Amino acid sequence: MDGEAAYPAHWEADVVLSDGATAHLRPIAADDADRLVDFYARVSDESKYFRFFAPYPRLSSRDVDHFTQVDHDDRVALILLVGDDMIAVGRYERVDSTDAEVSFLVEDGHQGRGVGSVLLEHLAQVARERGVRRFVADVLPTNRRMATVFADAGYTVESRYEDGVVHAEFEIVPTDDSLEVMAAREHRAEARSIERLLTPRSVAVVGASRRRDTVGQTLVRNLVAGGFTGPVYAVNREASAIAGVPAYPSVRAVPDDIDLALVAVPADAVEEVVLDCATKGVRGLVVVSAGFADTGEEAGRERQAELVRTARAHGMRIVGPNCLGIVNTDAAYSLNATLAAVVPPAGRVGFFSQSGALGTAILGDGAARGLGLSTFVSAGNRADVSGNDLLQYWRDDRATEVVLLYLESLGNPRKFARISRRVAAVKPVVAVKSGRSTQGVPLGHTVRPIEAPQPALDAMFRQSGVIRVDTISEMFDVAQVLAYQPLPDGDTVAVLGNSGALCLLAVDAAVNAGLDVRGDPVRLGAAASAGDYRDALAELVADADVDSILVVFAPAVDASSGGDVAHAIAQMARTSPKPVVTTFLGSRGVPESLRVVDEHGVPARGSVPSYPSPEEAVRALGHVSTYARWRRRSRGTVPEVAGCDPEAARRVVAEAWRGSAESGTDLDTEQLGRLLSTYGVDLLPMIPAVTLDDAVAAADRLGGEVVLKATAEHLRHRPDLADVWRNIDTADELRDAWQTMSSTLADPAEAGFVVQPMAPGGVPVVVRAQEDPMFGPVVSFGVSGVATELLGDRSYRIPPLTDRDCAEMVREIKAAALLMGYHGGITADLAAVEDLLHRMSRLVDDVPEVRSVELNPVLVAESGLAVVNGAARVAPPSGRSDWYTRRLP
Template structure:
């Protein structure tokens, strides 16, 4: 793997400080002081034409004829001087810069001159391939190498937590908190206005950083959702990420024109994005600190069953209540454990969880209780609490708990403590900090801290699942749907009629009720009689979103006479109340019969940051009152759809209850899968409302539908509207062999986990060794997830499939590339099943990979091949790859091709 683009910033050989001085309070003074006092061992080069020396170091007027290695420039000069400094850095070969200066029109305000300066800085940086942090930021710290390139008054301790924050002020608060608790950091980054480097870039680096085991993010806003989520998902697959976001109640994506829009706010969408990425979110700074303390302790959770041990009943109840609030399950003590506790506790102990060991508990009683509870196999984690009472020695009890926690065999069960009070427990807290045991000041915060670790574990389980195979499905008529949308736009409309909306849904095989439009009461009689009774009558006027609110809905109409009368009354009423609205007429539909119908809502709204979001919940006329909804970002798969449904109250209605049989198997799931496909393939769609979607034991059907179009559509990237790159279904190819067999080539998907495993198992030992360069019988679960759950925005894998007469797909070859940290090079691999050698499978796969990589902007494909792998070397040579030996290793050659 190549060197990451941000390596010069995080691990520089030398640092130049522009604006270094000795003037008290000056930013340049503080930065240089911090570098010296932090013990940075690389070259420190003060740059200031007004001084010969600064703080005891030789000072240069510029970087011309630089004779020391400098990778990082820290700029603390007025904004007007920064472009010239960056040009100077570029000529001197400096690869990264931190711009501390303000005055660039930050925050969307400022002067036009500030924005111009920022654009000029970016142009110069791109010209010289310099990566910029800031402007208007606190700077960067790398405590492990003594790098403190900030103007903070704090020095950070070395550790394994990385902190990335849009707020410099918050960074200083975290540092102050961390110092008092002995929490260290692998890196601290203040992004400032993020003109160049943003969360996505920084997460991409920290995901691979061996010094970082956990990441804390403070976010105020996201500029590039795709880049952010790509980096976040990559990081979350490798290490815990905990997010604190401000402005939780911003209106964001609210669009009251639709039911879905009225239910969704910007913060809801942000939550959906974080859930999709497998990270944990907290709401308050205190919770963030608690989460940081847990991360710093490196806790391992063998399960999710919590035991609470206390010497006071009240705190135990408080902890229990908070556990119930956060869905943290309480452990049930084994009978053997209860019997053992009976031998060491007073008869009046609680005999359950919480384990109340009574107010006069001694250190010995704490030690015995903790030891016995930790030995219970049904207890996975422990919160030990103490209230300082007259007969209690908090310090001695603390020593007892620490001793028992440290006596455990590895991996140890987590032990958290809550010694309540201040002066009487201060010494005990110091002991806990020194022992590395997370300690909290209230029962609630202790439980919350564990809930974050549990939430992370649960999200990771969803993130790392391998969904089962997809059931065969009829192809959607995407082009037909696009023609319907284009016709509406050509007519000057952005809101489709009910009939048009249902036609688009039908194109994606979403069942709808047949709809007939009538202009007057006489036409209504004929239509109703033709459809068959009972029927539903609905006003057709795209500008009237909620038909029920204007008297535009009649249900269960059972005769011709009633249909004629009610259509005329409806037209008269609506036209009188809304004389300026264009009314097409009335739609007549046969009443849907699905058996014991449940009314559901499926909707789509467009968030200004994350793009389309899919909502699901209970539907009907009271949907805004019920406010039962869950959200997810497309694209969806079976696992994500199941989680989306289970996060609603509506989920409980889909099974059997009272006299209602369960909803038809997988009916709702199939509709959600099709909606996901529709959203991905039709960027013109801004909003969808299917309300109600009726679901019963005999089927699922969309009774009413509304689709709204965007103002304009980008044609440069078919998936530019999505925050997560979907499965590129359009990149499917097939060819026929000389013997008549047809081979299909398509991108891999998570549902291919089983056939991928079977493919690797079926390879000969020699072929497996040539591919993986080590002995391997089958893919581990982690490898299987990594190989099938790919991020199509930064990697690709194509598989070749043969379907024999039995009808079961067989994988016969696979090729893949993964973008390297430089953002321009991709490492690739290729393997073909032994019995399919010599049929051109490898050539087709590699040609498809080269074509896709070129389209995605990859400049070079590289790979390593064993020297003895003659077939692979010959294949690559025929496709324009060149090769050379790798260093001193005579067994491996590096093959590459410029694209």
């Protein structure tokens, strides 16, 4: 027996298996003895033989004690639960300081669901945390399933055949291959979990009422009126039928299988419903009931957390609570499981909304514009299913060509950035993120606010290829172009129309949107006919220097000719390889006269979107052109950077915070220098000088020209004070500098004077990186000085940084000209700056214990650079939301 050991609760996780169902993973405990015995009794003799290499029909009491009583260090076991039943166990036992023997046992009925790969991921993460670096395992040659788990994990497995057993060994340090395998498995599993929700064969409405205008009856009526193709059941203890569908007293009483349950009962009754659904084998839940974390009370938050725990433990995922519902317009399902009676027609746009309150208005606006949807999910409190899950689903969904997101919070920004970049590479993603001015989190969203500055969030969207807009109306404006028109090949727009004033407004708007205007607007005159429009459009479509076209039609008196003009515009746009948008009679959406309809009468590719004003049309085109440019360009690669030693950096950090508070500690100059050196960055020597004699001695020790500098934070970069004295090469000059600088300070003892070697001249820049509890690491760059601080002239990126990311960071700030010979200045070594950005981004990405680091100033010369000063704070890692294991938040 290993004695009492602290239970590592942070190893617990809800996970999604390969079939889309959920399970709960946690460390084994001594009170799991009966659970282990029951599990083992359900395992087949063959699986037991594969595990123990001999017939082993039952576990002895000694076996049970040995397997359930572990120290969570040298002996670790993780179990997977569905409901209260154990379905699998994975364990390792340490062989020596770096190696551990790993083994698995999975109940036969759950094999083939990706259980082994999930257990391996989590065991490897636990092992790394405990200092294990390599797994070893003995596998029978006939146990092909287990051998496949190791081989397919992305690790480099070395195996040899000895005495009838295959002996496998592999390093468990995360590699690009292993992380790619994990991401691919996560994608498939989470996409499948959403598919289970959106493609039900049968639906039950729990809380259906015979009273009109109640939530439950509204759900039933919308399902039936929407033409849901499967059976609908009402659950009501007092009725035999509701709104024409059969009713039953409980979910379990329904005689047929239930795939999806819509829950509309009071909040305190929801948990009982969830357990009832679990017993019935329901695959997913949509909880429209309010009264959870949206109340703002602790009881409501705990009720919501328990709802999620219970549902996931029984294999179910939840949309909501406090949500509007879900829609799937596919004719095979025709699912309107929402409180909205009006939904847009079938189309190619997938829409995720965190707001239930706005959902009805959003759906109504989409329907009014004629913008067709493939699927719609309103997540409400977003306790479980999130935008990340929908992105996973929509990435491969053939029915969805454009993704729209209305986000009130980001529960896992690192994962969002990773997934959205992959989605945006194949189909556009348009997002509205509310709370821009406050970064606040609405009631009901149990996530922490993002501490990173707003420009960092904007940079994350741009870096990921997401089109970020400010309003829902603007999101629909952009979606109309993306859904119906091709992407432009460049940024040049041509303007034509019958209103000179509107054409000039369009030109101004195009320039403001960052577009290039092709020549002067083509003015057709107030009396322009349909033929005039057709000829002008044909000429612009054939012009190789035109990438997109804006058409204005606003007749001065009589709009009766509008039908012919609309037909001409639609005819030319239908075959145009360039996007065509219009301001047509001030209408918004896709007017019927400008539509190309498919066999279902739904607007299809080639339909021409219209906007009330040229400014709105051009703004939408500008967003689309920016996205198309992102799609065309190379993303770059994450380069290999020599001289980076994460283990050495962790040793420096661990030594620095030893004995410090949990909040961490600031590094002194010597510690900072050692930390930076582990990533190939040299900090210019800096010797503290409390007295003038100390300064003279330091200058003598350094030799050559030196600098006297005040490092106290309240004195740095003060325009009214001299905080640096340069080019000191004699003791007398140093004394003069000391006295002159001290005379301007109220208390020279607090100046934090230091003496440094004189660095070569250059442009001063600043590189910062910080660890956000939600966001993970964020890196920023700017020219050093008061102006940058006041104007916020910084660029931001989220690691890992590609070579293109670093090149753009350096060049996109407004003061970049200072690095490129502005007004006769030097041309700075930009390659050296980019190398420094790579090194600092690697440091904070590899070592999350580094909570913040600032290099300021860094003097960039024509060749090379010098890091003159810096600061860093370190603390124990808080745990990033996107780590090396698959887990639900």
